[in-house]
Amino acid sequence: xxxxxxxxxxxxxxxxxxxxxxxxxxxxxxxxxxxxxxxxxxxxxxxxxxxxxxxxxxxxxxxxxxxxxxxxxxxxxxxxxxxxxxxxxxxxxxxxxxxxxxxxxxxxxxxxxxxxxxxxxxxxxxxxxxxxxxxxxxxxxxxxxxxxxxxxxxxxxxxxxxxxxxxxxxxxxxxxxxxxxxxxxxxxxxxxxxxxxxxxxxxxxxxxxxxxxxxxxxxxxxxxxxxxxxxxxxxxxxxxxxxxxxxxxxxxxxxxxxxxxxxxxxxxxxxxxxxxxxxxxxxxxxxxxxxxxxxxxxxxxxxxxxxxxxxxxxx
Numbered sequence: 001x002x003x004x005x006x007x008x009x010x011x012x013x014x015x016x017x018x019x020x021x022x023x024x025x026x027x028x029x030x031x032x033x034x035x036x037x038x039x040x041x042x043x044x045x046x047x048x049x050x051x052x053x054x055x056x057x058x059x060x061x062x063x064x065x066x067x068x069x070x071x072x073x074x075x076x077x078x079x080x081x082x083x084x085x086x087x088x089x090x091x092x093x094x095x096x097x098x099x100x101x102x103x104x105x106x107x108x109x110x111x112x113x114x115x116x117x118x119x120x121x122x123x124x125x126x127x128x129x130x131x132x133x134x135x136x137x138x139x140x141x142x143x144x145x146x147x148x149x150x151x152x153x154x155x156x157x158x159x160x161x162x163x164x165x166x167x168x169x170x171x172x173x174x175x176x177x178x179x180x181x182x183x184x185x186x187x188x189x190x191x192x193x194x195x196x197x198x199x200x201x202x203x204x205x206x207x208x209x210x211x212x213x214x215x216x217x218x219x220x221x222x223x224x225x226x227x228x229x230x231x232x233x234x235x236x237x238x239x240x241x242x243x244x245x246x247x248x249x250x251x252x253x254x255x256x257x258x259x260x261x262x263x264x265x266x267x268x269x270x271x272x273x274x275x276x277x278x279x280x281x282x283x284x285x286x287x288x289x290x291x292x293x294x295x296x297x298x299x300x301x302x303x304x305x306x307x308x309x310x311x312x313x314x315x
């Protein structure tokens with residue numbers, strides 16, 4: 001049944017994705033593919049009772065297009081081995097019918113996730129050396145090995161980029177601590193007018209283009225528009241470029257590439273993109289169970305706008 005649902009959703013979006021996939025992206029001209037769909041309400045601020053589900057989402061070209069990302073409150077872009085990136089979707093309230101493709105967890109997640117209280121983490125596989133860290137972290141392991149009934153594969157996609165999650169079949173996470181949620185508010189004064197911003201990893205890139213009609217930063221991956229099967233072109237009112245220290249872990253992939261760890265406890269430079277402007281500042285996180293704050297040059301808060309937030313952990 002889940003396989004048929006996947007195929008039906010894919011078929012319904014085929015025309016939209018064909019149009020979006022054929023639009024070129026350049027740094028000087030935002031890509032256009034008609035009017036993108038309105039952002040889904042899942043990116044709105046979390047409700048007072050907001051159980052957290054974190055999902056590791058594949059982001060190599062073979063894994064695209066994704067499903068369900070438009071409903072996430074936060075979307076993290078993390079560096080992984082080989083110079084590529086992987087996504088971590090944080091869902092606190094609205095759950096789509098399907099999310100994926102789902103892939104493996106990383107050491108970065110063990111430090112990043114405690115700020116969400118005791119979330120449920122959906123993933124598929126992890127290096128043996130990483131399992132003790134996941135077991136000891138304050139989260140519920142909802143991997144495909146622990147919750148097999150919540151996962152299914154779409155045979156129309158290549159393995160291993162074809163595993164999808166039915167989030168309704170997972171145990172709920174704990175509520176997102178209110179004090180750890182991003183500060184939402186109007187933009188501060190100042191900022192630099194900006195219509196696009198790019199972050200480059202050794203083997204991948206993510207680009208954001210300000211789209212005044214929808215008041216969103218439209219997302220491109222590796223120079224191509226990034227669209228989800230169920231919601232079309234992805235975009236967010238706020239993008240956070242969080243500069244982090246990256247170090248190599250003792251874990252390597254099958255090709256011998258070391259798995260990088262993005263350190264998210266500490267402080268560093270940040271750029272907050274919203275309302276067609278870029279605001280420079282500092283991010284700070286004092287402990288794994290503390291939230292991340294963003295402040296301007298004089299220590300004033302850098303709030304995010306209402307709606308989905310993308311956070312790029314940029315080396």
